[in-house]
């Protein structure tokens with residue numbers, strides 16, 4: 598295993614929160630297990646992460662009740678693909694439990710962790726490498742994100758009540774890359790309500806680096822997203 602940068606040493610691990618139920622997707626099982634382009638959705642996600650040589654290991658964090666993983670993705674278990682069944686009731690709780698698990702497996706506070714949604718199955722290894730290169734000498738870390746392209750509306754009962762200023766607004770994606778120790782502290786203080794790692798780090802007074810990403814790295818969330826992901830994956 599090699600350190601990412603001689604200036605700011607530390608290994609890098611990926612952590613994949615995969616304990617959600619995918620309620621908004623309308624699927625008959627957690628969305629990470631729905632077949633997309635011939636494989637369970639999460640298989641595409643994990644294949645992209647495992648293709649990044651700078652990542653020492655990828656930890657998938659499942660719900661303790663998960664009954665799908667071993668049957669659906671038997672190939673993702675081994676030296677660089679680790680499993681833990683310690684997912685929580687919220688994404689933040691799942692990530693916090695996964696960080697504890699990484700420490701229990703020998704990761705150190707100064708090591709990097711790249712948290713990536715199981716549901717972002719369009720990830721490309723080169724985007725992960727770009728994030729790592731951009732953050733390797735950063736004190737805090739950063740995230741893939743995209744400047745907003747659409748006009749932003751505040752809704753009230755299905756109607757547009759006002760138009761918000763979109764200048765300087767970015768849509769956060771994953772991976773989000775931080776030091777394990779700092780992220781543990783940030784999540785412990787922020788609690789279960791934060792919807793991404795960067796919000797917890799911001800609450801400590803830091804400003805994570807925004808690394809411009811692709812629209813293609815979207816999160817499969819709604820029923821129609823499966824077909825879009827399928828078309829994009831098949832076109833590669």
Ligand SMILES: Nc1ccn([C@@H]2O[C@H](COP(=O)(O)OP(=O)(O)OP(=O)(O)O)[C@@H](O)[C@H]2O)c(=O)n1
Pocket residue numbers: 613614615616617618619620621622628629658684685686687688689691692714715716717816817818
């Ligand atoms: N308690 C939770 C909730 C979410 N996640 C994970 O966080 C990622 C992003 O969350 P989201 O898209 O909201 O997934 P779900 O919570 O599964 O979807 P929904 O909100 O529609 O139920 C997903 O990979 C999901 O599995 C998790 O690990 N633990």
Ligand SMILES: C[C@](O)(CO)[C@H](O)COP(=O)(O)O
Pocket residue numbers: 688714768769770771792793794816
């Ligand atoms: C982490 C995330 O994907 C960044 O956009 C997003 O916040 C997850 O949100 P959700 O509330 O779990 O859908």
